[in-house]
Amino acid sequence: MADAKVELIDVHKEFPIRAGEASAVRAVHDLNLDIYDGEFFALLGPSGCGKTTTLRLIAGFEQPTAGKILIDGRPMHGVPAFYRPVNTVFQDYALFPHMTVLQNVMFGLQMDRVPKQEAQRRAVEALELVRLPNAMNRKPREMSGGQQQRVALARAIVKRPKVLLLDEPLGALDLKLRREMQLELKEMQQQVGITFVYVTHDQEEALTMANRIGVMSSGELLQVGRPEEIYESPATRFVADFIGETNFLNGTVNTTDDEYAYVDVNGETELAGMWEDSVKPQQQVTLAVRPERIAIRPYNEAPDDSDRSARAEETNTIAGHVVSVHYMGTDTRYMVRVGGGQAINVRVQNVLGQRTTSFKERDAVILNWGRDSTRILTH
Amino acid sequence: MAARVTTRSEHKAGGILLALPALLWLGLFFLLPLIIVLIISLMSRGSGGSAVLPFTFDQYTRVFDTFWIVLQRSILVALLTTAICLVAGYPLAYFITRRKTAFGRQFALFLVILPFWTNFLIRTYAWRVILGREGLVNNALLNAGLITEPLTLLNTEFAVVLGLVYGFLPFMVLPIYASLSRFDHRYIEAANDLGANDVTSFWRIMLPLTMPGVIAGCILVFIPAIGTFVTSDLLGGTRGLMIGNLIQNQYSGNGNMPLGAALSVVMMMVVVVALLFYARFGEEKK
Ligand SMILES: Nc1ncnc2c1ncn2[C@@H]1O[C@H](COP(=O)(O)OP(=O)(O)O)[C@@H](O)[C@H]1O
Ligand SMILES: [Mg+2]
Numbered sequence: 001m002a003d004a005k006v007e008l009i010d011v012h013k014e015f016p017i018r019a020g021e022a023s024a025v026r027a028v029h030d031l032n033l034d035i036y037d038g039e040f041f042a043l044l045g046p047s048g049c050g051k052t053t054t055l056r057l058i059a060g061f062e063q064p065t066a067g068k069i070l071i072d073g074r075p076m077h078g079v080p081a082f083y084r085p086v087n088t089v090f091q092d093y094a095l096f097p098h099m100t101v102l103q104n105v106m107f108g109l110q111m112d113r114v115p116k117q118e119a120q121r122r123a124v125e126a127l128e129l130v131r132l133p134n135a136m137n138r139k140p141r142e143m144s145g146g147q148q149q150r151v152a153l154a155r156a157i158v159k160r161p162k163v164l165l166l167d168e169p170l171g172a173l174d175l176k177l178r179r180e181m182q183l184e185l186k187e188m189q190q191q192v193g194i195t196f197v198y199v200t201h202d203q204e205e206a207l208t209m210a211n212r213i214g215v216m217s218s219g220e221l222l223q224v225g226r227p228e229e230i231y232e233s234p235a236t237r238f239v240a241d242f243i244g245e246t247n248f249l250n251g252t253v254n255t256t257d258d259e260y261a262y263v264d265v266n267g268e269t270e271l272a273g274m275w276e277d278s279v280k281p282q283q284q285v286t287l288a289v290r291p292e293r294i295a296i297r298p299y300n301e302a303p304d305d306s307d308r309s310a311r312a313e314e315t316n317t318i319a320g321h322v323v324s325v326h327y328m329g330t331d332t333r334y335m336v337r338v339g340g341g342q343a344i345n346v347r348v349q350n351v352l353g354q355r356t357t358s359f360k361e362r363d364a365v366i367l368n369w370g371r372d373s374t375r376i377l378t379h
Numbered sequence: 380m381a382a383r384v385t386t387r388s389e390h391k392a393g394g395i396l397l398a399l400p401a402l403l404w405l406g407l408f409f410l411l412p413l414i415i416v417l418i419i420s421l422m423s424r425g426s427g428g429s430a431v432l433p434f435t436f437d438q439y440t441r442v443f444d445t446f447w448i449v450l451q452r453s454i455l456v457a458l459l460t461t462a463i464c465l466v467a468g469y470p471l472a473y474f475i476t477r478r479k480t481a482f483g484r485q486f487a488l489f490l491v492i493l494p495f496w497t498n499f500l501i502r503t504y505a506w507r508v509i510l511g512r513e514g515l516v517n518n519a520l521l522n523a524g525l526i527t528e529p530l531t532l533l534n535t536e537f538a539v540v541l542g543l544v545y546g547f548l549p550f551m552v553l554p555i556y557a558s559l560s561r562f563d564h565r566y567i568e569a570a571n572d573l574g575a576n577d578v579t580s581f582w583r584i585m586l587p588l589t590m591p592g593v594i595a596g597c598i599l600v601f602i603p604a605i606g607t608f609v610t611s612d613l614l615g616g617t618r619g620l621m622i623g624n625l626i627q628n629q630y631s632g633n634g635n636m637p638l639g640a641a642l643s644v645v646m647m648m649v650v651v652v653a654l655l656f657y658a659r660f661g662e663e664k665k
Contacts, residue, residue: 059572060571061568061571061572080571080576081568081571081572082571082572082573082574082575082576083574086572087572087573088569088572090565090568090569092565094563094565094566094568094569095569096566096569096570096584096588097588098587098588107570107573107575107583108573108574111573111574111575111579112574155573156572156573159573159574
């Protein structure tokens with residue numbers, strides 16, 4: 001790709017055996033990834049999956065065991081961290097405790113031998129950008145977590161790096177502040193136009209902030225795509241499970257056509273779903289469907305036209321019994337046990353005056369949802 | 380039982396009571412001797428070097444006139460010793476903190492304090508064997524044909540500094556080690572990330588943040604070094620005479636007690652200056 005800012009080619013990282021460990025830790029495995037100019041890229045995955053290691057490989061704090069890393073088209077092999085055109089916002093900020101906020105922000109510019117006056121002017125600008133114009137002479141320890149976070153951001157951004165690496169930068173903040181900062185960060189990224197590589201284990205954060213998301217698990221990159229792609233067509237069971245809530249139904253393929261596979265889930269009901277990896281009849285597969293895509297109605301009632309899946313021939317329909325009901329404020333969750341014993345979670349939004357039917361435990365119900373909301377997963 | 384709130388004044392009274400043994404100890408064994416030394420330093424020399432009336436400033440005049448050279452040499456030797464200990468001790472402490480395992484660190488620290496297991500006097504005597512005209516160093520150099528005449532190593536200021544560095548290096552290494560092991564190496568990564576190479580990172584980040592250990596180490600080396608008399612006596616001969624030897628001489632044989640006291644007071648002033656320096660720069664960085 002011509003406009004890839006960061007290219008990771010077959011990158012491997014193994015840590016040597018430490019005392020008390022049986023084998024070397026394979027932190028990153030076979031990683032191939034292009035990050036484009038100006039995009040907000042989120043690296044998403046559970047703790048310990050290799051996100052930080054990937055970021056440290058790009059920053060130059062770790063050297064890959066095998067593979068190549070290019071930044072701006074230049075191979076980074078043998079280039080020490082202090083020569084790389086990237087800057088990092090560390091998870092715990094790592095602000096220099098013996099320097100004031102202004103000195104912290106000016107540090108990187110001094111390393112570039114920017115004249116003092118200009119360095120000061122740019123540092124003040126950066127602090128204004130992160131909305132901290134009045135804290136310049138304070139020491140980091142005199143500031144709140146959110147303020148320190150802003151200083152760390154200003155310190156990294158003031159150098160106008162080609163790529164900004166952020167390692168769970170909002171992880172230490174409380175929920176409300178985190179939501180605010182998410183919006184601000186996103187806005188700022190668009191404003192300055194710097195490529196962001198943003199590490200997080202919070203799928204919601206990744207979905208709301210990123211242009212593209214890479215989902216990692218156990219050192220491997222499972223899927224890369226736009227948030228809606230990742231959410232709507234997860235490539236694996238892990239991705240579907242990690243991003244949002246998903247129902248999984250095991251079954252056996254009966255037949256397939258160009259778009260859909262028809263899967264027997266309990267010996268009597270056939271459900272259809274879109275396949276990505278080709279599937280054959282008799283193959284064991286998993287059907288994935290999001291709880292909020294499923295409509296629920298009493299067993300003896302015909303589907304009404306306002307239902308999300310109006311045309312009966314394009315919907316999956318299955319009967320079951322309500323096992324549990326959870327009222328959650330904005331929505332109500334039902335767990336429904338269907339024939340064959342598998343359970344399906346259903347989420348119904350509570351909209352005032354629209355649908356007053358609610359269900360109790362042991363009610364017989366019919367569930368239906370669109371085929372296009374159903375994925376066939378093979379692994 | 381009624382709840383009872385202890386008042387502030389009760390706390391205060393209790394605090395003083397608790398501190399009383401320590402205060403008595405300090406008063407009896409620190410303050411009182413200090414005052415006695417001060418008074419003696421202002422008296423005249425009697426027969427056999429004893430202190431007699433009348434009061435006079437004569438001893439101080441002599442200290443600054445006759446013994447100024449020795450005082451100067453003592454300060455210089457102590458400063459040099461401190462500087463060498465610092466330059467050698469900091470990397471050593473760094474090396475120890477960078478050991479991968481706890482065992483590695485503990486073993487290295489153990490090696491640093493191992494010399495303390497032998498008497499200081501004996502260790503200093505050993506240096507005489509090493510540095511003497513027919514000592515190990517000269518023999519080795521002669522045998523290797525690098526020199527034709529034995530070098531004069533013993534009874535020089537060089538030998539004194541060497542002995543002092545050898546003796547006091549652990550006092551430098553241990554506090555710096557303590558500071559360095561609290562130092563978070565992610566600050567170095569942050570500095571690298573912002574474009575600082577390792578040398579710049581050391582001067583701008585690591586050294587300032589470990590300054591309390593450096594200052595403490597310097598004080599712990601400087602104070603005993605300036606008062607030394609064993610090392611300078613054994614390794615320095617007449618050329619390595621230090622203020623500690625002068626003081627010792629005044630109190631033995633045909634000495635001069637008031638002069639010894641005056642020398643002690645002056646030496647103490649130097650130490651106080653060093654401590655003020657510590658209070659000014661060592662505490663600030665916490
Ligand atoms: N310096 C290291 N030495 C040994 N193992 C490491 C080191 N850094 C990370 N690891 C291991 O590599 C794996 C990935 O770690 P990391 O990249 O920090 O994950 P994440 O940031 O996604 O939580 C983990 O199993 C971790 O224990
Ligand atoms: Mg991490």
